[in-house]
Amino acid sequence: MKPLHLAALAAIALPFPIASQAMAAPPVESAVEIPGGAAPLKGTLLSPAGVRGGPVVVILAGSGPTDRDGNSPLGVKGATYRLLAEGLADQGIASIRVDKRGMFASGPAAADPNAVTVDVLAADALAWAAKARAETGAPCAWLAGHSEGVLVALIAGQDNTGVCGLILLSGAGRPIGDVLREQLRSNPANAALLPQALAAIEALEAGKEVDTTGMAPALLPLFHKSLQGFWRAEMAYDPADLVAAYKGPVLILQGSTDIQVSVEDANRLKAAQPAARLVVLDGVNHLLKIAPADRAANVATYGDASLPLAPGVVEAVAGFIKAQKGTN
Secondary structure: OOOOOOOOOOOOOOOOOOOOOOOOOOOEEEEEEEOOOOOOEEEEEEEOOOOOOOOEEEEEOOOOOOOOOOOEOOOEOOOHHHHHHHHHHHOOOEEEEEOOOOOHHHHHHOOOHHHOOHHHHHHHHHHHHHHHHHHHOOOOEEEEEEOHHHHHHHHHOOOOOOEEEEEEEOOOOOOHHHHHHHHHHHOHHHHHHHHHHHHHHHHHHOOOOOOOOOOOHHHHHHHOHHHHHHHHHHHOOOHHHHHHHOOOOEEEEEEOOOOOOOHHHHHHHHHHOOOOEEEEEOOEOOOOOEOOOOHHHHHHHHHOOOOOOOOOHHHHHHHHHHHOOOOO
């Protein structure tokens, strides 16, 4: 549990002793679901106690097997989304965080999670926004995407019905093909794999199928035939074009020691949408935790469940939401 932050008492003499101090009621957590076709999609609603009709945020997860809390069986234990939800609740803001279609509690909704494209996830995001409004009485819902969830939020935001605005956390500002190239090149251990990998990315960008016969085993998890439809769908979008077309309020939040996307990505999004608010947090990584720039030490933080969110993350998100008049 997070430590309780109590307001400091002013250093003045009081005419009577303080017998007790009222404690704020803890937020209320409840299970929520929406129709998902073959089976329901599942999520968690965290609401500030006694608050009805205040702002609500739908938190959209990043790539791969990332659950509603922000954890992954691939070694990520940061609970970024749960910590964000708890921090927002402390600020009087409700949230819904969800398991993606085809994964975890939402697994039965899709026979093959690899066939669930960003377009499908964007439609689900809008359905979750409608659920958030119904559950809380809010007039609209914010979409907060993290990592790949930024692209999902941007696609969903093109249909702005019932959406207050977009919160873009650690998101790419370039097409995913460019991001993959940079990530592969950034690791010296990938040098021998680059010719095959770069050729595969180029083929997918052109809408072609990649023949993985003879491909290095280390690349097969990335370019497996079952994933290629997902990659082709995602590569059709440029996040900068999407944010430029979006008409509502946008917050772009980026850490300076993110080794997966960069401050340049955030700057590209900002350049495409000058009205957006850009916040760059020094010494903060992709999971929105304090981390060094050194790659090995940075990656080591991904598996450390004890790390809190970096100072400034919740404050930036909550402050931006509260500043938007007429959307809460």
